[in-house]
Amino acid sequence: MASAKWICGLNYSVYGLEKLPKVPSVVLSNHQSFWENLFMQVIIPKHSWVIKKELFKIPFFGFSLKMLDPIAIDRKTSSSVKSILEGGLKKIQQGLWLVIFPEAGRISPYRTVKIKPSGVKVALSAKVPIVIMVHNAGLYWPPGISIKRPGTIEVRIVDVIYPEQTQGLDVRTVTDRIFESMSYHKNLLVEKQESSKKFC
Template sequence: MALVRRKKWLAGARSLIYLLLQAIITPPYALVTLACYPLSPHQRYRVTYGWTRLMLFLLWHVCGLHYRVIGRENIPSQPSIILSKHQSAWETLALQQIFPPQVWVLKKELLRIPFFGWGLAMTSPIAIDRSAGKAALEQIVEQGKERLKQNFWIVVFPEGTRVPPGSKRKYRIGGAWLAVHANTLLVPVAHNAGEFWGKNSFIKYPGTIVVSIGEPVNPAGMEPAELIQRMETWIESETARISNAESRNSD
């Protein structure tokens, strides 16, 4: 028990240092990002990605949080739609390092968060009103096709919010709907980030997060409901496999 308490105390101290450094770095970086508004979307993305790289660097060297990727060979050569498990704030950072330049489908309310939301707005996100029903799907398709033409990948978290390890929520159809209507490959992603940095958790535990990238799926001839079910089955089973494998390795 004493060892467990010591590990938790050390992880908490490291997490506090990370948070303080993030608080120091983010406001001035957000102002720099806002100054880049006249630049092209891809140029703005390169600037905002600099902040992401800094945060991942701090997570690695301050918190001891690493990651490894299974299935890099499954990343297509053309812009595609990424459908990812959402357990933590970590994957919102790491997916930017693993995949080519990307935009996210997200709640428009996130853009109102001071500094973070302002910088997020500079990345050309697909910001939707989730209460709009079918109109939200139309927004995703219209804006999604435009982003794909701009050579951006699109990240969708189908559960809509962060979900604790071992749990799941209903998968929303938006990512599959866009894949079918834009005739674009869909790439499933599973990971176990929530076991190290949980939802709304201050503490970030050291260790190695495993990210698994599945084979891309061509939506041709498929209905959105069929496609999202296929993605859900793979992502959930792969997430469970990763968690179980890592649990055995840590014993």
């Protein structure tokens, strides 16, 4: 994070940090670049991740990632949802937060895709809060591109859904509401911030 700031002029601002619960929660965030993998370490209490198994194959980084014991899944198999549910419940019982990118991959800030319900299933089963987070990192650190644009990434903790707010609601209903909220706020950030023409 410090290198991104000093070398590329890439800073960030966070709004709504005071909303974070005091107990382990499931964090659902949009995924636009590698930047948020680093950023989560800064503001989210001790946590674990749901990641793609392919990340273990990245030289050096993959080995380090594996030592953190994340929930690694193969999205091509039907057992991935079961792995997320079982692994997620275990991590929360251990007192860890859980970070999930429900879009299931890095998505351009100009695209909107439906989110997967796995994160909501874990939260409802564990009876823990759901933290909804959005950002516009993809405007400055685009997915699949090594060029970084200087500027200030904006992160917003949009809302926290507590277990008592989901009583009587099914997974799909809660997932759809979160999707609508994430899409709305993500689009607001894209419209608000224009990426710089300078490159790093």
